[in-house]
Amino acid sequence: MTQKSTRRDVLKLAGAATAATVAPTIATAQSAGGVVVIGAGFGGATAARYLRRAGVSVTLVEQNSSFSTCPFSNTVLGGINNFSSITHGFGGLRREGVNVVRGRVNAVDPDAKSITLDGGDTIAYDRLIMSPGIDFKWDAIEGYDEAAAELMPHAWKAGSQTNILRRQLEAMPDGGVVAIAPPGNPFRCPPGPYERASLIAHYLKTEKPRSKVLILDAKDSFSKQGLFQAGWAELYGDLIEWVPFSEGGNVARVDPATNTIFTDFDEHKVDVANIIPPQRSNRLVDTAGLADGGDWCPINQTTFESTIHANIHVLGDASIAGRMPKSGFSANSQAKVCAAAVAALLAGNDPASPSFINTCYSLVAPDYGISVAAIYRIIEDGTIAPVAGAGGVSPSDAPASTRALEADYARGWYASITADMFG
Amino acid sequence: MSPIKTMVAGTFGAALLALPVTLPAAADETAPANLANACAGCHGTDGISPGPTPSINEISEEDMIALLTAFKNDEAAVTMMNRIAKGYTDAEIAAIAAYFASMM
Numbered sequence: 001m002t003q004k005s006t007r008r009d010v011l012k013l014a015g016a017a018t019a020a021t022v023a024p025t026i027a028t029a030q031s032a033g034g035v036v037v038i039g040a041g042f043g044g045a046t047a048a049r050y051l052r053r054a055g056v057s058v059t060l061v062e063q064n065s066s067f068s069t070c071p072f073s074n075t076v077l078g079g080i081n082n083f084s085s086i087t088h089g090f091g092g093l094r095r096e097g098v099n100v101v102r103g104r105v106n107a108v109d110p111d112a113k114s115i116t117l118d119g120g121d122t123i124a125y126d127r128l129i130m131s132p133g134i135d136f137k138w139d140a141i142e143g144y145d146e147a148a149a150e151l152m153p154h155a156w157k158a159g160s161q162t163n164i165l166r167r168q169l170e171a172m173p174d175g176g177v178v179a180i181a182p183p184g185n186p187f188r189c190p191p192g193p194y195e196r197a198s199l200i201a202h203y204l205k206t207e208k209p210r211s212k213v214l215i216l217d218a219k220d221s222f223s224k225q226g227l228f229q230a231g232w233a234e235l236y237g238d239l240i241e242w243v244p245f246s247e248g249g250n251v252a253r254v255d256p257a258t259n260t261i262f263t264d265f266d267e268h269k270v271d272v273a274n275i276i277p278p279q280r281s282n283r284l285v286d287t288a289g290l291a292d293g294g295d296w297c298p299i300n301q302t303t304f305e306s307t308i309h310a311n312i313h314v315l316g317d318a319s320i321a322g323r324m325p326k327s328g329f330s331a332n333s334q335a336k337v338c339a340a341a342v343a344a345l346l347a348g349n350d351p352a353s354p355s356f357i358n359t360c361y362s363l364v365a366p367d368y369g370i371s372v373a374a375i376y377r378i379i380e381d382g383t384i385a386p387v388a389g390a391g392g393v394s395p396s397d398a399p400a401s402t403r404a405l406e407a408d409y410a411r412g413w414y415a416s417i418t419a420d421m422f423g
Numbered sequence: 424m425s426p427i428k429t430m431v432a433g434t435f436g437a438a439l440l441a442l443p444v445t446l447p448a449a450a451d452e453t454a455p456a457n458l459a460n461a462c463a464g465c466h467g468t469d470g471i472s473p474g475p476t477p478s479i480n481e482i483s484e485e486d487m488i489a490l491l492t493a494f495k496n497d498e499a500a501v502t503m504m505n506r507i508a509k510g511y512t513d514a515e516i517a518a519i520a521a522y523f524a525s526m527m
């Protein structure tokens with residue numbers, strides 16, 4: 001989209017705001033504040049959609065013309081689905097009345113209550129909701145910068161990175177080694193690297209059976225570990241090798257020119273190197289100091305309003321949301337609570353008490369699904385914590401039929417949550 | 424009706440119908456919409472599922488209470504709902520059931 005149409009969208013918003021001031025007797029115009037949402041991903045698209053459903057006028061600013069989900073991107077790497085099947089347009093949101101503006105936000109100004117886009121346009125807000133996701137700490141692994149990521153892809157944001165990694169897997173000869181290097185906690189999608197190892201192993205077992213997946217981990221344990229390792233033993237034998245931190249898994253340095261990974265103890269020259277670097281909140285939050293000098297944004301966990309600046313709400317991966325993991329499901333669940341709180345605050349009401357759910361389904365193979373779930377509430381200290389006695393992981397002794405059902409329900413989850421985000 | 428629903432409604436529905444259902448006081452409890460909207464992550468917006476997960480938008484209040492109570496008490500063979508339903512009090516289950524029923 002060109003700069004011209006961005007301006008047109010922005011003007012449309014200004015027009016709507018004017019209509020509200022000249023026609024204050026219309027009930028919806030009175031109650032509709034100008035809410036601006038940044039990011040049309042799991043948190044932002046959901047927040048925009050649920051605010052519209054509550055009758056609030058919303059402008060959603062997104063830098064890309066469509067959204068490709070990280071969830072199910074591992075099935076693209078495994079050759080099970082096409083990239084187009086994980087890409088979603090914004091037509092449904094527009095039809096429901098969300099003003100979707102394409103633009104990259106450069107700065108947030110909490111005093112002027114406005115945001116600035118590439119090209120200089122500004123958009124004013126009454127309340128701002130930010131769900132901009134993550135950025136990488138490029139300095140953390142020696143030699144791993146943005147240029148290195150073109151050769152040793154992270155594929156931890158879905159898009160061209162996903163396609164680079166898939167092409168490398170396709171080009172790799174039988175007998176090759178694929179290294180996956182997951183970071184320490186906290187990071188986006190704790191079970192994600194291990195689902196990735198599984199689905200790459202599924203592809204290799206079928207197409208290049210003499211190959212190997214080597215996980216060089218910065219941790220000594222990981223999400224759903226028992227279930228993953230049992231599934232790996234059952235389906236892939238010794239095709240997947242996991243090297244924990246304490247046995248020299250931690251990646252200290254990489255040399256992209258020779259595809260070499262240097263761990264604390266060892267050196268691995270591999271055929272495909274998937275380096276997943278440590279993460280922090282999207283750097284856009286720094287333009288308003290919303291991470292307070294840390295990696296993630298502190299918030300009031302009931303309303304998601306920043307504890308640094310009033311009228312700015314931060315949710316999803318970028319926020320500190322108590323004990324909820326950084327997942328798409330968490331961001332979707334938080335967005336609905338945040339949208340309800342913002343609608344209440346705009347109407348001068350008290351926000352209601354929240355309740356959240358997170359579930360992470362993982363595919364160990366296309367017909368082998370496992371999951372972890374939790375229900376979350378606000379506890380006395382004001383933070384989000386799981387409800388004791390609920391949730392947990394899939395049973396360790398389940399028959400193949402249960403694993404197959406959970407794989408179907410994983411696909412059901414994907415269909416439902418993307419419909420909940422984009423209409 | 425799904426097999427689970429038939430099974431649970433048949434076993435527990437009749438007994439439950441005889442019990443008085445008390446709804447929680449709306450104000451200081453978790454808002455019913457906040458409870459029910461979280462279900463949409465798996466069951467779709469307003470409980471209308473586009474994929475293999477069952478839709479839950481056309482379940483009567485009584486059946487919903489019976490189903491969620493059975494899941495909570497491990498009285499139905501399921502993959503997920505036993506873990507989910509344990510996160511809600513009986514009053515919250517009643518509020519969720521009333522919320523979905525009010526949209527029918």
Ligand SMILES: Cc1cc2nc3c(=O)[nH]c(=O)nc-3n(C[C@H](O)[C@H](O)[C@H](O)COP(=O)(O)OP(=O)(O)OC[C@H]3O[C@@H](n4cnc5c(N)ncnc54)[C@H](O)[C@@H]3O)c2cc1C
Pocket residue numbers: 038039040041042043044061062063064067069070071072073074103104105106131132133134155156157188189192196282284315316317318326327328329330331359360361362
């Ligand atoms: C391989 C992998 C598998 C995963 N699998 C699962 C799974 O199965 N289940 C699950 O629940 N989660 C999963 N996740 C995690 C999930 O992808 C994230 O937790 C989720 O995307 C977080 O949502 P968000 O709204 O915080 O950020 P995002 O979804 O990343 O959305 C951020 C949006 O903001 C936009 N944006 C950023 N900066 C700007 C700017 N300056 N101007 C304009 N727009 C901007 C971006 O373009 C993007 O569209 C997975 C992640 C990975 C990497």
